[in-house]
Amino acid sequence: MTVSLPLVFVLGVVTWTAIKFLGVRLWVAVVIALFGFWLSDTFVAPAIESGTRSGVDVVNGTNK
DSSP states (O other), rough: OOOOOOOOHHHHHHHHHHHSSSSSHHHHHHHHHHHHHHHHTSHHHHHHHHHHHHHHHHHHHHOO
């Protein structure tokens, strides 16, 4: 069975869980999100994309 969820929804649930149960403050979550957007516009972006795709492949069991 394949479930397709938008990444924004998954990240929202993870963020809500961290704020609610782990005691992460809202401003920390906002700073982390802004830092992620900043990193996506740097030379590190291809490495992040490659690592994310590899992680998704491992979770889905679709390694080549």
